Amino acid sequence: MSRLILVSNRVSTPKARGDEVSQGGLAVALSAALRETGGIWFGWSGETIETFSGEINRQSADGVTIATVDLEPQDVDEYYNGYANRTLWPLFHYRIDLAEFDLQFGAGYERVNDRFAATVAPLIEPDDIIWVHDYHLIPLGQRLRRKGLRNPMGFFLHIPWPPYRLMTALPFHRRLVESILEYDVIGFQTSEWLDSFRHYLVTEMGLKIDGDILVYRGRRIKLGAYPIGIDGAQLDRMVTTHNAQEAFKTVRRSAPNQKTVIGVDRLDYSKGLIERFQGYRYFLEHYPDWHSKVFLLQIAPPSRGEVHTYEDIRKQLDELSGRINGAFAHVDWVPIRYVNQAYPRDGLTGFYRASDVALVTPLRDGMNLVAKEFVAAQDPEDPGVLILSKFAGAAEAMGRALLVNPHSKEQISKALERALTMPLSERRDRWEALNDVVRKEDVTAWRDTFLADLRQAEDKLFFATPPTAEH
Known part of the structure; x- marks a missing residue:
């Protein structure tokens, strides 16, 4: 050969x-x-x-x-x-x-x-x-x-x-x-x-x-x-590691009575992070019954620090997350947990499995493997829901996700409410179809x-x- x-x-x-x-x-x-x-x-x-x-x-x-x-x-x-x-x-x-x-x-x-x-x-x-x-x-x-x-x-x-x-x-x-x-x-x-x-x-x-x-x-x-x-078998192995299990427990213990919405992205303007935060704020404004019942865990490690546009987006996100938390937080509840650091891959797998919803809203993306990793990491008996930008390459084959226009805060808000209230039977049906795509179209x-x-x-x-x- x-x-x-x-x-x-x-x-x-x-x-x-x-x-x-x-x-x-x-x-x-x-x-x-x-x-x-x-x-x-x-x-x-x-x-x-x-x-x-x-x-x-x-x-x-x-x-x-x-x-x-x-x-x-x-x-x-x-x-x-x-x-x-x-x-x-x-x-x-x-x-x-x-x-x-x-x-x-x-x-x-x-x-x-x-x-x-x-x-x-x-x-x-x-x-x-x-x-x-x-x-x-x-x-x-x-x-x-x-x-x-x-x-x-x-x-x-x-x-x-x-x-x-x-x-x-x-x-x-x-x-x-x-x-x-x-x-x-x-x-x-x-x-x-x-x-x-x-x-x-x-x-x-x-x-x-x-x-x-x-x-x-x-x-x-x-x-x-x-x-x-992605390598689905690799994700299956990682979800059983000590780091993954500890990450899972950390999320669940930190907010035992709250739903978790997760976003994992490089700190990059193409990922739609500003639009995501604005959509989440719109959700909090229009669905006040969810206050103290849900939080957004956004993991966004720095990217390309030498390029000034990435410094700008970091400042904007710092300010936006601070304003949202300042407007809606209570003593015992913070609506956004915004983290600027990287985690080991098995730790991220544990975070995915502990989350009820993944919010993946790039403005434009060649593919987006976070969407596929989230699906692969789910518990088949109680899977979470994927909200996916229609402008991600992954959307072409992952139509059973809740597809949204990331520029529309109304669509993001409605998709969040639907995902958080989706019946188990529908969650399983959607997950099985998505998981089938992830396993067949693997790396x-x-x-x-x-x-x-x-x-x-x-x-x-x-x-x-x-x-x-x-x-």
């Missing part, structure tokens, strides 16, 4: 197979694929160096080889904090009002992709297959092609692809899209994001797509939707489906005609 070469911005250092708490299901699934093929996971170390050297730091654990490089501070500022997180991230999440278009950011983004290509290329053998992940590294495949690599290459985007009109607001958008077309398989989380990409190709570039195959410059490119999932199915398509590309002639000189 051909080796698998994974490339991502950051690399998850493999742990012992028994240590699942510190690794997410995605890392576990990808590490398993690397073990099977003797492959390599390459990316940025997260560390900086005064002058980029291209020196590779190698380590091996549990049969997986990790190769990382250090970047210069300027690289981090322009490529990561700049173009990736201040240009592409807001634009791809439909927040053009927050996107910053700076030529230096774009130059840094291309420079780091060139450096990644120059560093990883010598590690790649002719029979290897290459799988590149996410928006940080869109041009990497093109850079590897320019170095003469003809290996099968796949790219998977973990975040949304924006509509045509938004995408064309990006300076040099066509150059970015042309670079992504150097991959043999291009994957998106949902059919909606795939359709947006196809619309751009047809409208902006005048290309024709036959089913899921695009022929571009003599090459066949597979386009597909590959919904990412292993996602990985295997994408790699099967990439290996199928490996068996075909990539270039129906010779590539042009510029490629």
Whole structure:
């Protein structure tokens, strides 16, 4: 079997197979694929160096080889904090009002992709297959092609692809899209994001797509939707751990006569946290009978502290949660427990299981695995209710959740009241349907489906005609 070469911005250092708490299901699934093929996971170390050297730091654990490089501070500022997180991230999440278009950011983004290509290329053998992940590294495949690599290459985007009109607001958008077309398989989380990409190709570039195959410059490119999932069996094991059980007891003991509504999100404007708090306040205003009977546990660890917009949202949430608690709290009841810290994954699993409702309201999300983890962690005999934004990728297959428009505080409020009063029979019926989706569309199915398509590309002639000189 051909080796698998994974490339991502950051690399998850493999742990012992028994240590699942510190690794997410995605890392576990990808590490398993690397073990099977003797492959390599390459990316940025997260560390900086005064002058980029291209020196590779190698380590091996549990049969997986990790190769990382250090970047210069300027690289981090322009490529990561700049173009990736201040240009592409807001634009791809439909927040053009927050996107910053700076030529230096774009130059840094291309420079780091060139450096990644120059560093990883010598590690790649002719029979290897290459799988590149996410928006940080869109041009990497093109850079590897320019170095003469003809290996099968796949790219998977973990975040949304924006509509045509938004995408064309990006300076040099066509150059970015042309670079992504150097991959043999291009994957998106949902059919909606795939359709947006196809619309751009047809409208902006005048290309024709036959089913899921695009022929571009003599090459066949597979386009597909590959919904990412979780490792349900891993969640089943974690819910029995000591940390999970203690977390469960902590929630239940702290408010034995109150219902728990939980939200778990990175501190990010795309997660709809401000809108969630406003919807919860509207619920408290219009359903006063629930005062002292319910509380919102919002866990929101900091994210991307170097980017000013994340500092702004933290200040807004601090103020908003304080105003809500000040307006509604009693001596023996606090309506919002707002926590800015991270918890171990098994601890979160215990929090999920102890909660009656999950409030998952991103304004735009590629998928959203919190929704799936909440479902997987529930007690089948007495499951909680999932309230899910219709703008999360997960909503495409999780229609049995209570779907809401996160911009509507009225919808959030009504969904909360319905979830908190839902009969057990309906809760079980909805949970069983959702759990079936979570178990079938798991992270292993996602990985295997994408790699099967990439290996199928490996068996075909990539270039129906010779590539042009510029490629």
